[in-house]
Amino acid sequence: MTQKTIAATALSREIREHKRSVRETALETLKNIQTLDVSVGAFLTVLPEEELLAKADAIQKKIDDGTLTGPLAGVPVAVKDNICTKNLRTTCASKILETFVPPYSATAVEQLEAAGALIVGKTNMDEFAMGSTTETSAFLQTRNPWNLEHVPGGSSGGSCAAVAAKEVPLALGSDTGGSIRQPSAFCGVTGIKPTYGTVSRYGLIAYASSLDQIGPVAQNVSDCAALLEAIAGHDPKDATSLQRQDCQFSAACVQDVKGMKIGIPEAYLQEGLDEDIREAILKAADTFRALGAQVETFPLPLTEYAIPAYYLIASAEASSNLARFDGVKYGYRAPEGEGLHEMYKRSRSQGFGPEVKRRIMLGSFVLSAGYYDAYYLKALRTRALIRESYTKAFRTYDLLLAPAYPTTAPKLGVSLEDPLKMYLGDIHTVSVNLAGLPAISVPCGFDRQGLPIGMQLIGDAFAEKTLIRAAYTFEQAADVLAAAPAGKED
Amino acid sequence: MRKQYETIIGLEVHVELATKTKIFCGCPTAFGGAPNTHTCPVCTGMPGALPVLNRQVVEFALAVGLAAHCGIHQYCRFDRKNYFYPDNPQNYQISQLYLPICHDGYVEIDTGSGPKKIRIHEIHMEEDAGKLIHDEWEDSSLVDYNRSGVPLLEIVSEPDMRSADEVVAYLEKLRKMIQYLGASDCKLQEGSMRADVNLSIREAGQTEFGTRTEMKNLNSFKAIRRAIENEQERQAELLEAGKPVIQETRRWDDNKEASRAMRSKEDAKDYRYFPDPDLPPVLIADEWIQKVKDRMPEFQEEKAARYVRDYQLSPYDAGLLTESRTIARIFEETAALSGKPKKAANWLTGETLRLLREKNMEPEALDFSPAHLAALIDLADSGTVNNQVAKKVFEKIFEDDVEPEAYVEAHGLKSVSDTGALEDAARKVLEANADAAEQYRQGKEKILGFLIGQLMRETKGQADPALAGEILKKLITLPPAE
Known part of the structure; x- marks a missing residue:
C-alpha cells in the first residue's frame, strides 16, 4: 500500500537543481493522494488542485529568484487537523468543529510557509487528539498502510499513515502522551516529540496545554531533523515557548555514537511487552554496542505512576481547554433547544464523541472541590517526582532506549472496546511528556505479522541533537526498512 | 425592645x-x-x-x-x-x-x-x-x-x-x-x-x-x-x-x-x-519591586502638607488642590510660573472647581496650560483687566486654552483706567439717569450700585468698578454746571 517517492531532503535538492518543478511535485502528490488515500484514509481535507498549483507556482518563483534556498522549499507537507491553517478548515476530527475555518494560522504553519513548504492538506486524527488509534475521529477511518486491517495508531494517525504510504514525504503531528511516537512506530516512520517549549503551541488546538508539543513526522531521521529545524524557535505569542539558540538539527545527522552511554529502563522490558518487540529492542541495543556505544539496563523508579498521573493532568486541562466549544462563537450548535443552558448541553452532547466526553468528565471531576487535592495536586507532585527520576538517570546516561509501545498496531475495532487497556498501552510514552523531555521514535524491526516495530530514544531536556545523532547512526547502520517483509514495501 | x-x-x-x-x-x-x-x-x-x-x-x-x-x-x-x-x-x-x-x-x-x-x-x-x-x-x-x-x-x-x-x-x-x-x-x-x-x-x-x-x-x-x-x-x-x-x-x-x-x-x-x-x-x-518603589508618587497627604508648609496655603485649600493629581499639577506649575501660589490656588479652588461642577466634568479632563493661567494672573494683578473680565478670560482658557494676552487684545477687553474717558462716560450716565443721581444726593447711597452698573454697561464692562464708583460720586456731588 505504498508508493515509491523520494524523501524530502532529496526531493528539495532535485527541485533546487531544476530537475523537477514544484508544480510537478504538487501534481504528483495530488495523484498519490487520489490513488492511495481511498484505502488509507489519511486526509480529512486536501487543498483544491487550483489553489495548490497557485501556491506551487508562487514557491517556484521564490526558488528561481533565490529567495528560497532551504531544504523544505517546494516540499509537500501534510498538517494534523488540530493545527490551525488560515482559511483552511481545521476540525480536530470532531463534529463540534466540522465547519470551523480558522481566521489565522498556527506559528508552526507560518514557519513552514516561510520555509517554502507546500501545505497540501489536513490529516485525520483521534478526536481532539484523544486516543491511540485514530478510531475516535468523527469523520474517517484511517488504516495502517502496512496492513489495512490494522490501525495506524494515534492520535497523529493520519500524519503517520500519509508519510508511511508515501502520499507526502513530511507531516506535522502533535504529541501529548505519545501521539507522534506511537503511530510513527505503528506505521514504520520516524517522528520526534521535541522538548516542551521548543515548537510554538500558538494555533495548536489544545488538548493538554502543559503536555502538548507539535513535532515532525518523516520517512527518515534527516528529514525529521530538517522539518523540526524549520518549526523550532521562540514565539512571543506563546508564553511557554523557550529561547533556544541550538536548533541546527540537520547538522546533528552525523554517524557517531562512540562512547555514548545508553540506558534501558528495566521496567520497560517487563511483562506486558510483546516478545517480538523485546527482541527488536535488544537487537537494537546490540547494534548500538557494535557501533561503539555502551548500553545497559537500569532501574528507573516510578514508571508505574506515569499513566495515572498523565490521565489526571491531561483530562483536567482538557476539561477546561475544551470548554470554549459551546455553540456560541463557532463550530457546531444544536438546532433545537430552549434557552442558553439547553443550547450548551445539546451542542456539546451532540458535538463531542464518547472518548472526549469521558475525559472531560474525568477532568471536571478531578478539579472539583474536595477532589482537587486528592487527585490533581497529587498528580502534579507525582509529575515532579517523575521529572526528578529522569534528571537522575541523565546524570549517568546520554540517552534512554525504550519501546514506543508494548504492541505493534492492533486490528481495527478492538481497542476502543476496553478504554482502560488502551490507556495502559501509553506506559512507554506518557512519562516523557510529563517530564517535558524530547524523544524520537525510529523503526527498529518487524513483528511476525510483518508490522513495523518502533523504538524510542529519550533524551534530557534540550538533547534533541544527541537523539538525532544516535537515531541517524542507527538508521544508517541497521537499514531496517530495507529488510521490510516481502510484499509490504512497494 | x-x-x-x-x-x-x-x-x-x-x-x-x-x-x-x-x-x-x-x-x-x-x-x-x-x-x-x-x-x-x-x-x-x-x-x-x-x-x-x-x-x-x-x-x-x-x-x-x-x-x-x-x-x-x-x-x-x-x-x-x-x-x-x-x-x-x-x-x-x-x-x-x-x-x-x-x-x-x-x-x-x-x-x-x-x-x-x-x-x-x-x-x-x-x-x-x-x-x-x-x-x-x-x-x-x-x-x-x-x-x-x-x-x-x-x-x-x-x-x-x-x-x-x-x-x-x-x-x-x-x-x-x-x-x-x-x-x-x-x-x-x-x-x-x-x-x-x-x-x-x-x-x-x-x-x-x-x-x-x-x-x-x-x-x-x-x-x-x-x-x-x-x-x-x-x-x-x-x-x-x-x-x-x-x-x-x-x-x-x-x-x-x-x-x-x-x-x-x-x-x-x-x-x-x-x-x-x-x-x-x-x-x-x-x-x-525596588524600581516600582522608586517611582512611587507623592500621595495626597504628603502633597497637601507640603503646600501648607511651602506655599502657606490653608489646610482646606491644600486639601482641595490635591483632590486630583491633575489639579495639583496645574497648581504647582502655575505657582512656579507666576510666582504667586495663593492667586494660583484661588483660581483653581474657585473658578476651576465651579466650572468643573457646572460642566459636570472630571478634573482629569482639564487640559489648559498653566502658562496661560499664570499670564492671566499677571494681567489681573497689573490691572490690565478687571476681575470681571479676568473671570471671562479664564472661562475661555478653561474651555479652549486661549492665550490670554492675545485674547484680551483681540477682543478689546483692557480696563478703561483713563480718567478722562471714564468721566465722559460717567457724565452721559448721569444725564440719562438724572433721577437716580438726585436720589443719591438726597441720601439714598445704595443707588450708587445701580449707577456703577450703568457705567460698566456704557464702557462694555472694561471700567475698573472701584474707580467708576469714585468718579460717579465726585461728579454727582459737584455743583450742577451752568
Missing part, C-alpha cells in the same frame, strides 16, 4: 487598569469602538490562541500593592476559574486564586474617632469579560468582546469596616491612591471601579460573625451608602423576627432602593480553579 446590632463589612473592589492594551493580547483597551472591533483570536477565545501576560499589568498591581503596604508573592501564578457564560469566550476566566500577587496590607482611613486601619486580605490580577446585549425584540442575545481581556485588579479587604461612612472613606482613600498612581481612573459610574459589599450583623458585644450577604451592582457612593443602610436593616428585621439570614448574593436596585436575591450559597458554582498551564509563573525580582 430591639437589640443593638453591630454591622461588619468587607469589600471586594474591582478596578480597571489604565493599560493601553489588554492583559493577554495586544488589543486596545480604549472605550467605544464598534462591537468586536477591539478583538483578536486571543480575546475571543479562538481555538489554539494563547495568552501572553502584559507586564504593565504586573507593574500596576505592584504599585497599588506596595502603596497599600502589602506583601508581594514574588512567585505568583494565574489560575483558571471555570464557568460557562457567553460573555466569557473561553468559558474560563484567567484570574489568581492560589498565589495572588499582593497579600496582607492595609489602608488607613479617618473616622470620627481618629485614624483606623482597614486590612487588605489580597490583591489579584484578572481579565474582564465581554458584554452581553439582549435584544428582546428579536428574542436573541449579542455579545461584544471589546471589553474581554481588559485588565482588572481585585482588591479584597478584611471585614474591618463597621459603617457606611467607613466604607466610603475606604473607597475614597483607595480611589485617590490608585488615581495618584495612574493605575486607573476609578470611575464608579462608568464601571472602572466597582465595589461588592459583604455585610453581616451581630448583636453588640458578640465576637462570632453573623451570616453575610454579598451586594452587587453599586454604581455610586450614594448607592453604596443606601444599600448598606438598607441591608443592615433588612438583616436586623430578619433576626428580630427569629428568621435566619441566608448566605446569598443580592443585587441592588437603586431606583427601587431595595435589593433582591440573585443566588444563594446552595447553588454556588464550583469553579474548578487550577493553575493556568498556558502562563508560566510570574517571577518578581527584588530589583523590580
Whole structure:
C-alpha cells in the first residue's frame, strides 16, 4: 500500500537543481493522494488542485529568484487537523468543529510557509487528539498502510499513515502522551516529540496545554531533523515557548555514537511487552554496542505512576481547554433547544464523541472541590517526582532506549472496546511528556505479522541533537526498512 | 425592645487598569469602538490562541500593592476559574486564586474617632469579560468582546469596616491612591471601579460573625451608602423576627432602593480553579519591586502638607488642590510660573472647581496650560483687566486654552483706567439717569450700585468698578454746571 517517492531532503535538492518543478511535485502528490488515500484514509481535507498549483507556482518563483534556498522549499507537507491553517478548515476530527475555518494560522504553519513548504492538506486524527488509534475521529477511518486491517495508531494517525504510504514525504503531528511516537512506530516512520517549549503551541488546538508539543513526522531521521529545524524557535505569542539558540538539527545527522552511554529502563522490558518487540529492542541495543556505544539496563523508579498521573493532568486541562466549544462563537450548535443552558448541553452532547466526553468528565471531576487535592495536586507532585527520576538517570546516561509501545498496531475495532487497556498501552510514552523531555521514535524491526516495530530514544531536556545523532547512526547502520517483509514495501 | 446590632463589612473592589492594551493580547483597551472591533483570536477565545501576560499589568498591581503596604508573592501564578457564560469566550476566566500577587496590607482611613486601619486580605490580577446585549425584540442575545481581556485588579479587604461612612472613606482613600498612581481612573459610574459589599450583623458585644450577604451592582457612593443602610436593616428585621439570614448574593436596585436575591450559597458554582498551564509563573525580582518603589508618587497627604508648609496655603485649600493629581499639577506649575501660589490656588479652588461642577466634568479632563493661567494672573494683578473680565478670560482658557494676552487684545477687553474717558462716560450716565443721581444726593447711597452698573454697561464692562464708583460720586456731588 505504498508508493515509491523520494524523501524530502532529496526531493528539495532535485527541485533546487531544476530537475523537477514544484508544480510537478504538487501534481504528483495530488495523484498519490487520489490513488492511495481511498484505502488509507489519511486526509480529512486536501487543498483544491487550483489553489495548490497557485501556491506551487508562487514557491517556484521564490526558488528561481533565490529567495528560497532551504531544504523544505517546494516540499509537500501534510498538517494534523488540530493545527490551525488560515482559511483552511481545521476540525480536530470532531463534529463540534466540522465547519470551523480558522481566521489565522498556527506559528508552526507560518514557519513552514516561510520555509517554502507546500501545505497540501489536513490529516485525520483521534478526536481532539484523544486516543491511540485514530478510531475516535468523527469523520474517517484511517488504516495502517502496512496492513489495512490494522490501525495506524494515534492520535497523529493520519500524519503517520500519509508519510508511511508515501502520499507526502513530511507531516506535522502533535504529541501529548505519545501521539507522534506511537503511530510513527505503528506505521514504520520516524517522528520526534521535541522538548516542551521548543515548537510554538500558538494555533495548536489544545488538548493538554502543559503536555502538548507539535513535532515532525518523516520517512527518515534527516528529514525529521530538517522539518523540526524549520518549526523550532521562540514565539512571543506563546508564553511557554523557550529561547533556544541550538536548533541546527540537520547538522546533528552525523554517524557517531562512540562512547555514548545508553540506558534501558528495566521496567520497560517487563511483562506486558510483546516478545517480538523485546527482541527488536535488544537487537537494537546490540547494534548500538557494535557501533561503539555502551548500553545497559537500569532501574528507573516510578514508571508505574506515569499513566495515572498523565490521565489526571491531561483530562483536567482538557476539561477546561475544551470548554470554549459551546455553540456560541463557532463550530457546531444544536438546532433545537430552549434557552442558553439547553443550547450548551445539546451542542456539546451532540458535538463531542464518547472518548472526549469521558475525559472531560474525568477532568471536571478531578478539579472539583474536595477532589482537587486528592487527585490533581497529587498528580502534579507525582509529575515532579517523575521529572526528578529522569534528571537522575541523565546524570549517568546520554540517552534512554525504550519501546514506543508494548504492541505493534492492533486490528481495527478492538481497542476502543476496553478504554482502560488502551490507556495502559501509553506506559512507554506518557512519562516523557510529563517530564517535558524530547524523544524520537525510529523503526527498529518487524513483528511476525510483518508490522513495523518502533523504538524510542529519550533524551534530557534540550538533547534533541544527541537523539538525532544516535537515531541517524542507527538508521544508517541497521537499514531496517530495507529488510521490510516481502510484499509490504512497494 | 430591639437589640443593638453591630454591622461588619468587607469589600471586594474591582478596578480597571489604565493599560493601553489588554492583559493577554495586544488589543486596545480604549472605550467605544464598534462591537468586536477591539478583538483578536486571543480575546475571543479562538481555538489554539494563547495568552501572553502584559507586564504593565504586573507593574500596576505592584504599585497599588506596595502603596497599600502589602506583601508581594514574588512567585505568583494565574489560575483558571471555570464557568460557562457567553460573555466569557473561553468559558474560563484567567484570574489568581492560589498565589495572588499582593497579600496582607492595609489602608488607613479617618473616622470620627481618629485614624483606623482597614486590612487588605489580597490583591489579584484578572481579565474582564465581554458584554452581553439582549435584544428582546428579536428574542436573541449579542455579545461584544471589546471589553474581554481588559485588565482588572481585585482588591479584597478584611471585614474591618463597621459603617457606611467607613466604607466610603475606604473607597475614597483607595480611589485617590490608585488615581495618584495612574493605575486607573476609578470611575464608579462608568464601571472602572466597582465595589461588592459583604455585610453581616451581630448583636453588640458578640465576637462570632453573623451570616453575610454579598451586594452587587453599586454604581455610586450614594448607592453604596443606601444599600448598606438598607441591608443592615433588612438583616436586623430578619433576626428580630427569629428568621435566619441566608448566605446569598443580592443585587441592588437603586431606583427601587431595595435589593433582591440573585443566588444563594446552595447553588454556588464550583469553579474548578487550577493553575493556568498556558502562563508560566510570574517571577518578581527584588530589583523590580525596588524600581516600582522608586517611582512611587507623592500621595495626597504628603502633597497637601507640603503646600501648607511651602506655599502657606490653608489646610482646606491644600486639601482641595490635591483632590486630583491633575489639579495639583496645574497648581504647582502655575505657582512656579507666576510666582504667586495663593492667586494660583484661588483660581483653581474657585473658578476651576465651579466650572468643573457646572460642566459636570472630571478634573482629569482639564487640559489648559498653566502658562496661560499664570499670564492671566499677571494681567489681573497689573490691572490690565478687571476681575470681571479676568473671570471671562479664564472661562475661555478653561474651555479652549486661549492665550490670554492675545485674547484680551483681540477682543478689546483692557480696563478703561483713563480718567478722562471714564468721566465722559460717567457724565452721559448721569444725564440719562438724572433721577437716580438726585436720589443719591438726597441720601439714598445704595443707588450708587445701580449707577456703577450703568457705567460698566456704557464702557462694555472694561471700567475698573472701584474707580467708576469714585468718579460717579465726585461728579454727582459737584455743583450742577451752568
